[in-house]
Amino acid sequence: SQQGEEDPQALSIQEGENATMNCSYKTSINNLQWYRQNSGRGLVHLILIRSNEREKHSGRLRVTLDTSKKSSSLLITASRAADTASYFCATGDWTGANSKLTFGKGITLSVRP
Amino acid sequence: NAGVMQNPRHLVRRRGQEARLRCSPMKGHSHVYWYRQLPEEGLKFMVYLQKENIIDESGMPKERFSAEFPKEGPSILRIQQVVRGDSAAYFCASSPGAPNSPLHFGNGTRLTVT
Numbered sequence: 001s002q003q004g005e006e007d008p009q010a011l012s013i014q015e016g017e018n019a020t021m022n023c024s025y026k027t028s029i030n031n032l033q034w035y036r037q038n039s040g041r042g043l044v045h046l047i048l049i050r051s052n053e054r055e056k057h058s059g060r061l062r063v064t065l066d067t068s069k070k071s072s073s074l075l076i077t078a079s080r081a082a083d084t085a086s087y088f089c090a091t092g093d094w095t096g097a098n099s100k101l102t103f104g105k106g107i108t109l110s111v112r113p
Numbered sequence: 114n115a116g117v118m119q120n121p122r123h124l125v126r127r128r129g130q131e132a133r134l135r136c137s138p139m140k141g142h143s144h145v146y147w148y149r150q151l152p153e154e155g156l157k158f159m160v161y162l163q164k165e166n167i168i169d170e171s172g173m174p175k176e177r178f179s180a181e182f183p184k185e186g187p188s189i190l191r192i193q194q195v196v197r198g199d200s201a202a203y204f205c206a207s208s209p210g211a212p213n214s215p216l217h218f219g220n221g222t223r224l225t226v227t
Contacts, residue, residue, distance in 0.1 A: 043156070088156070
């Protein structure tokens with residue numbers, strides 16, 4: 001079963017508004033990462049938060065992590081049309097030499113100009 | 114500033130043919146991952162390789178699928194005797210392998226089986 005489950009599945013907002021996307025996971029993690037995917041392209045890494053961190057910022061991005069609730073949120077402030085994309089959370093489970101990431105199904109964000 | 118290079122971008126195969134997907138990781142990266150993405154779905158992990166070694170192939174179908182990452186040259190994902198259900202986008206990602214390092218993805222190979 002999927003480790004990460006994003007919520008909502010789709011989000012449509014007006015340019016300039018903030019977009020909040022949520023991710024829940026099931027098992028213990030080492031880190032949680034958010035990626036963006038534009039149509040027809042590969043995923044691009046946005047931000048990584050370690051399991052011992054609660055909040056992290058990068059430009060217009062703010063990520064929170066609540067390990068007690070096994071959930072994370074990604075906030076994009078002052079959204080732009082160029083933010084239109086699919087967003088995925090991925091959990092990292094470092095067990096020995098294995099470092100694979102497990103991805104959720106993604107959130108489709110549409111930002112209307 | 115070459116990122117992860119995948120080729121071909123699009124591949125059309127008839128049922129029963131073989132598909133070979135290539136991936137050159139970023140310079141300096143020795144860890145390669147293959148993922149499969151179906152429409153409206155997330156990425157499903159297939160296999161994780163280091164140079165000349167398969168580290169984790171728990172996501173690979175037992176039949177018809179194989180992967181390699183030789184000492185020289187790109188990583189290859191090989192699908193023998195393709196079926197329509199193999200149609201998907203296949204993404205390769207690489208990392209330097211350090212703990213918590215993010216993955217760098219290629220733009221994928223879109224396989225269509227007719």
